[in-house]
Amino acid sequence: MRVDDRPAELYSDDVLQDSWTWAINNWEAIWVLTVQHLRIILVANGAGVVVGVLLGIFISGQGRERLADLILYLTGMLITIPSLAMYGILMAILGAMGLSRIGFVPAVIALALYGLLPIVRNTYTAIVEVPQAVIDAGRGMGMSERQLLIKIKLPLAVPVIMAGVRQAVVMNVGIAAIAAWIGAGGLGQLMFRGIQEPGRMGSILVVVGSVSVAMLAIVSDFVLGALEYLATPRGLRGGARSS
Amino acid sequence: MITLDNVSKMYAGGTEAVKEVTLEIPKGELCILVGPSGCGKTTTLRMINRLISLSSGRILLNERDINQMDPNELRRGIGYAIQEIGLFPHMTVEYNVAAVPRLLGWPREKWRSRVKELLELVGLTPPEEFGKRYPSELSGGQRQRVGVARCLGADPPVLLMDEPFGAIDPITRERLQDEFLRIQEEIQKTIVFVTHDLQEGLKLGDRIALMRDGYLIQEGKPAELLAKPKDDFVRNFVGTDRTLKALTLVRLREVLDDSPPTTEPEVTVSQALQKMEDHGVRFLPVVNGDGSFAGWVNRGGLRNLDGDKQVSEVLMRARKVGRRDMPVNEALSLMLESAIGNLAVVDRHDKYVGVLTFRRLYDIVQENYLEEE
Numbered sequence: 322m323r324v325d326d327r328p329a330e331l332y333s334d335d336v337l338q339d340s341w342t343w344a345i346n347n348w349e350a351i352w353v354l355t356v357q358h359l360r361i362i363l364v365a366n367g368a369g370v371v372v373g374v375l376l377g378i379f380i381s382g383q384g385r386e387r388l389a390d391l392i393l394y395l396t397g398m399l400i401t402i403p404s405l406a407m408y409g410i411l412m413a414i415l416g417a418m419g420l421s422r423i424g425f426v427p428a429v430i431a432l433a434l435y436g437l438l439p440i441v442r443n444t445y446t447a448i449v450e451v452p453q454a455v456i457d458a459g460r461g462m463g464m465s466e467r468q469l470l471i472k473i474k475l476p477l478a479v480p481v482i483m484a485g486v487r488q489a490v491v492m493n494v495g496i497a498a499i500a501a502w503i504g505a506g507g508l509g510q511l512m513f514r515g516i517q518e519p520g521r522m523g524s525i526l527v528v529v530g531s532v533s534v535a536m537l538a539i540v541s542d543f544v545l546g547a548l549e550y551l552a553t554p555r556g557l558r559g560g561a562r563s564s
Numbered sequence: 565m566i567t568l569d570n571v572s573k574m575y576a577g578g579t580e581a582v583k584e585v586t587l588e589i590p591k592g593e594l595c596i597l598v599g600p601s602g603c604g605k606t607t608t609l610r611m612i613n614r615l616i617s618l619s620s621g622r623i624l625l626n627e628r629d630i631n632q633m634d635p636n637e638l639r640r641g642i643g644y645a646i647q648e649i650g651l652f653p654h655m656t657v658e659y660n661v662a663a664v665p666r667l668l669g670w671p672r673e674k675w676r677s678r679v680k681e682l683l684e685l686v687g688l689t690p691p692e693e694f695g696k697r698y699p700s701e702l703s704g705g706q707r708q709r710v711g712v713a714r715c716l717g718a719d720p721p722v723l724l725m726d727e728p729f730g731a732i733d734p735i736t737r738e739r740l741q742d743e744f745l746r747i748q749e750e751i752q753k754t755i756v757f758v759t760h761d762l763q764e765g766l767k768l769g770d771r772i773a774l775m776r777d778g779y780l781i782q783e784g785k786p787a788e789l790l791a792k793p794k795d796d797f798v799r800n801f802v803g804t805d806r807t808l809k810a811l812t813l814v815r816l817r818e819v820l821d822d823s824p825p826t827t828e829p830e831v832t833v834s835q836a837l838q839k840m841e842d843h844g845v846r847f848l849p850v851v852n853g854d855g856s857f858a859g860w861v862n863r864g865g866l867r868n869l870d871g872d873k874q875v876s877e878v879l880m881r882a883r884k885v886g887r888r889d890m891p892v893n894e895a896l897s898l899m900l901e902s903a904i905g906n907l908a909v910v911d912r913h914d915k916y917v918g919v920l921t922f923r924r925l926y927d928i929v930q931e932n933y934l935e936e937e
Binding site: 456465476 | 613615635636637638639640641644646649650655656663664698700714717724
């Protein structure tokens with residue numbers, strides 16, 4: 322990445338004004354970082370969705386209530402680990418396994434783990450809370466357990482699962498900024514450089530980095546909100562879900 | 565035909581929900597399982613489609629042991645409707661009703677025309693419009709109708725219904741019951757129907773099985789249950805007004821008296837009095853030339869009148885008449901409301917067919933519904 326360091330004469334009295342000017346002049350660099358940022362999140366949450374939904378479905382099965390409690394407890398614990406500590410632990414583990422300790426891979430693993438809780442929890446809750454009468458009716462008319470899951474439970478759970486995914490992604494947009502610390506790139510890089518850089522230039526980089534991350538979070542929230550709406554079966558939109 | 569042979573259900577904790585129930589439901593009959601809550605009626609119902617497994621005994625469906633059948637196949641052959649309905653909220657009415665046909669792999673054209681037929685049957689017309697709605701866009705009564713249509717989906721010979729009209733207001737419930745009777749007349753399914761409402765049971769059932777604490781206490785035709793309660797529990801359950809309930813089961817046409825003489829509006833008062841004298845009666849129904857009912861004359865009323873007057877000038881008009889198909893409890897209510905105490909009965913074309921008197925009503929009750937103490 323090449324960050325254009327303009328000389329000081331560009332600077333006005335207002336750091337926000339300067340940041341804006343700098344951002345306009347360097348939009349290509351910001352774009353590259355944004356794409357990096359998104360790539361980490363997409364891969365991490367993509368994996369998180371697959372693992373989380375499968376895990377959520379599995380623990381919603383009959384007779385697995387205690388396992389469900391345990392899994393939800395563990396995923397809840399993961400989310401409380403501070404991100405720097407998480408990267409540190411992952412670096413140690415990956416290093417011990419002889420894998421690259423920095424860069425894309427540990428960042429993705431960390432974010433996937435963080436994103437697990439909302440996805441697992443929402444999948445589990447949504448499936449468990451499908452009204453008993455609906456399940457009863459389905460079973461009573463001769464649906465197999467698999468048909469019940471695919472035709473009834475999952476379609477009804479999709480909106481809630483999507484809400485979990487949205488929560489995970491928005492949360493991870495922020496946490497991914499710290500991934501720059503282990504060399505995974507992304508918008509966090511602007512902030513870290515800004516912290517190291519003395520004077521006005523440092524402030525500008527921090528402001529541009531922070532604002533970009535915040536905007537990315539807002540935009541992802543909006544886009545996923547729209548997706549959530551589209552994924553909601555028409556019969557459930559804007560109405561009660563009970564039959 | 566459904567046969568329950570010594571069926572029991574014992575839960576892991578040791579509670580016995582159903583105890584040695586033996587019951588036979590002939591083909592085409594509607595059997596009501598009724599009893600206080602916790603009596604085991606729903607458990608019994610759910611054992612028939614194996615949603616609950618039996619602990620002992622056998623259940624035969626058309627001579628085949630249900631335990632020998634694949635549970636999902638068994639269930640696809642039995643219509644199932646429950647109080648909470650359990651419509652699939654993410655599917656349109658059309659797909660809800662088509663659920664079982666689709667599970668059975670019917671081709672699209674076939675299930676679509678079946679759905680249309682069923683929605684018409686349960687009165688959700690036009691079916692094209694209702695078929696595209698979602699359950700959340702229907703009223704409670706309409707959802708119940710969809711529930712009934714859905715359980716008829718693949719035209720199963722047997723239906724299991726667990727308080728299907730339980731969760732709706734009394735007026736809608738009554739209408740749905742009437743329509744359901746009409747439908748059953750048409751489709752002649754073998755039905756097991758759970759309710760806690762005896763009135764509903766009496767109205768719908770060909771047979772009634774009364775349960776308590778897991779035991780089948782008494783089983784028989786509705787009138788039998790009312791006329792000959794087996795013990796105090798049954799007597800209490802059917803209530804002290806069982807005679808009035810029994811009257812709901814009888815139609816006017818079965819009990820009306822067509823023997824009393826009638827008179828015409830054109831005769832004179834003295835002729836009418838003479839006729840009463842001749843037949844030893846105290847009243848006469850007055851019937852017009854076209855067979856319609858005109859009103860009443862009675863001895864006490866005519867005696868002090870000018871004997872040359874025409875009956876048409878002095879008769880008492882009755883505001884209410886009974887219809888042949890009216891249940892006798894409604895007829896009794898009309899009799900109590902009117903000052904006359906007798907009820908003229910007319911047929912569908914408003915032609916006079918006979919009369920119901922208190923005396924007659926009393927005799928019927930004495931004959932049929934009085935227990936030998």
